[in-house]
Amino acid sequence: MIDLDIDMRQYDCPFIDTTDDVDIAFSAIQWQLDTNDEKLETRLIAKGESMGVLEKGLHELQEHRNMTECYILSKRDNIAEIGTKIEVTNAMRTIQQNGGYITGPFQIEDGRERWHVGFDEDDDEDRALAELERHNEYTVEDRDQFGPTMLFxxxxxxxxxxxxxxxxxxxxxxxxxxxxxxxxxxxxxxxxxxxxxxxxxxxxxxxxxxxxxxxxxxxxxxxxxxxxxxxxxxxxxx
Incomplete structure (x- = not known):
């Protein structure tokens, strides 16, 4: 398995757009990609610089054009657990169509997102990265390749x-x-x-x-x- 740690800036992601405008950060704790409906459902922790900043960030996220659902599960002070459903972004579609898969939680802060993505073949990885470059900005921060013994x-x-x-x-x-x-x-x-x-x-x-x-x-x-x-x-x- 090839495991990539990618610093990503998508241009159609509601989380990135929100952290661009508001001092708020998101960390995913659960996610499910519906390839048939082209929706990504997530549970995230949202943390604002203050209670007011958290409220403003959640409001902007809920109003984003690419946000289908956004609801609060719990909230205390400047931290909230939220559930969301968004339209599949270009980057998500590119990864999925080229045999890639998510290998770890993603974090979003200051207009950028940290992805952990896996591929089984070098060709799939090369093709996906080439396509990602057309519509997104990214840097591969780390790359590891694991055999079955190391994975176990x-x-x-x-x-x-x-x-x-x-x-x-x-x-x-x-x-x-x-x-x-x-x-x-x-x-x-x-x-x-x-x-x-x-x-x-x-x-x-x-x-x-x-x-x-x-x-x-x-x-x-x-x-x-x-x-x-x-x-x-x-x-x-x-």
Whole structure:
């Protein structure tokens, strides 16, 4: 299987048009393409910069010419779960007609959309990308090719991957930034490329505060990694 990570800008997509005009983002959690009716039905999480921005974004989405249905399932503060049905866009039709299929959730923000698309053959991929270029703007951000053994391994160990992901998500913004800056600047290399004193100066806080932020982030990530290893060992022993 060929798996593509595509940064896409469609010119007939109501979600992209809405995020162009309003500071709102959409993340798909469920989708179903009806090829006979040429409709895409989705469940999404919509997040606005504020409650007012969310309301404005949802209103614009509902009024879009390519939107068939748009209804709110739940809403709290500046986040809503919505259901939609839209006309199949040119890009969707192109992917489907050339043997492509969706392999992961898509996210839309700032007028662009992140797609995860799969193909079984190189020729299908080449033909689809060539046709996409005629009516859309896109960049292939990443391309992977998996054989059946690797695919089985990915599916078998999906719980381990989720544990690692949740561990990363559990970091606060401060912990995440501190850990990323320290890693990029060689704090974990031998010899170290940066020190606690350097990091304290970078963040304009005390050396003790930097150390605490690093320790908290390290503890969370290590715990997630250990949990993932336990899951991995369990699948290997079956």
């Amino acid at each position: 391994d990915l599916l078998e160990n999906s719980d381990s991957a989720m544990d690692l992901l949740e561990g990363c998500r559990s970091l606060t913004p401060t912990e995440r930034e501190t850990f990323e800056v320290a890693s990029r600047n060689g704090y974990y290399e031998t010899p170290r490329g940066t020190t606690l004193d350097d990091l304290a100066e970078h963040f304009e806080i005390s050396k003790t505060a930097v150390s605490m932020n690093l320790r908290r982030s390290e503890r969370k990530i290590l715990q997630a990694a250990l949990t993932a290893l336990e899951q991995l060992n369990g699948t290997e022993e079956r």
